[in-house]
Amino acid sequence: MEQILRPVYQERASLPDTLSVLLIENQREDDPITDTFDTILFIITSNNEVPIQTKHYTDGKLKAAMHIISEKQLTHWLLVGTNKKIIDWLVLGKIYFDRDEYAERLKQQLSAEPLFGRNIKMGMELAKMIRAYNEGKIHFERKRYMDAYLRAINSLHHLARLVAIKANTLPEETVWSQMKKIDPAVYKLYEELIGSEEAVEKRLDLVFLASEFFIHNYTNEASEHLLGILNKKESWNIQELHEREELSLYSSDLEFFIEYLVDKQLIETVSVPSKNDLLFHREYRLARALKTM
Template sequence: MEQMLRPVYQERASLPETLSVLLIGNQREDDPITDTFDEILFIITSNNEIPIQTKHYTDGKRKAAMHIISERQLTHWLLVGTNKKIIDWLILGKVFFDRDEYAERLKERLSEEPLFGRGIKMGMEMAKMIRAYNEGKIHFERKQHMDSYLYAINTLHHLARFVAVKRNVLPENTVWTQMKKIDPAVFKLYEELIGSEEEIEKRLDLVFLASEFFIHNYTNEAAVHLLAIMREKESWTVQQLHEQDELALYSSDLEFFIEYLVDKNLIEITQVPSKNELLFHREYRIIRAR
């Protein structure tokens, strides 16, 4: 199959936007890494107009898939951790073409930093945790305990993912099985919420008290990634922050996280005159040590 695919990857390698061409063969017939295909042709391109392009081939007996992935999409997957097989493809793939050693340098970084983008992952999980905590606390104070319970579960879920990343471990789908080994105290908190015979109000109160403690202790560490980007300029509009590729991954949680960091005196607001003399533009900058 590799010989039959040669003209395909040779054609792709001749294109100026192609960064790397890798071939991944299956280890067994039902190999999940190759989605049961016999071969995967994995091509990384600097052309970001189309994030993902896929084609399937067959010689009548065997089958192959070609995936052309933009550099931006690849970076997104590596940072967010939503496509774990991509790491397997990079590590296990046989490199046929590698402009400026792009794939080799990426492999080297992955070997040195197994949890790619650890800082942004912690920031994203903390932002989601703070939002879930705040919304859950509002429902709790209104005595809407069942709605509050759902947010409490989400709060602990993001706490568990944060703790895994903090320990340099990629969060699994079965994060609570992980947490039982990584941080038994966080697992016990989850166990108390879902399994205790205490009244739901007491269970929720415990979770929100503990969550507030964790948020307070971990905020500075979780904010490192966002604040590092903000140090690149004196001040930022919210639109400028959204347009940063890595900050865009925070999605709707970015503004909520920024407002929280304003409350914690890590970010400050500056007022810039607008066309309307009664209104000011709101910009943000980090509070530097004085």
């Protein structure tokens, strides 16, 4: 199949926006890494207009898939971790074309840092955990226990993912199986919530108390990515932060996370004059105390 595909990838390699061309061959007939295809032609392009392009080929016996992925889309997948086979393609793929050693450098980075974008991943999970915790606590205080229970499950799920990431392990769909080995205490907390014979009110009280402890313990490390960006200039308005490409991964949790860090005095607010004398723009900066550390 490789020989038959040669004209296809040679044509792609001749295009100025093609960064790398890799070939991945299946190891078994039902290989999930190649989506059961015999061969994957993985092409990375700097053209971000169309993030994903796919074509399927066959020579009558074997089948192949060509995936043209934009650099921006690839980075998004690596940071968010929603397409795990991409890492397999990068690690296992045979490089046929590599402009400025783009794929080779990615391979080396993944080898040195198996969990690509560890800091931002931790920040995203902590932000989601805090939101679920806060919403759950409100439901709990209003005695809406089933709503609180759902938020507690969600909060623990993000805690488990955060713990896995801290341990340089990519969270899997079966993250609770991972927790048995990585952090039995976190797994025990989850087990108590879903399996204990205690009244749901008592179980929730325990989970929210423990969650508060974990949030406190992980805040400094998990906020390093966001605080590092804030430190790049004197102050930022919220729109500027939303427009930072890597911060867009926080999605709707960004503003909530910022306000949490303001409350914890890791971020300071700055009042900037606006056209209205009675109103000020609210901007954000790294806390002065952190700048002097």
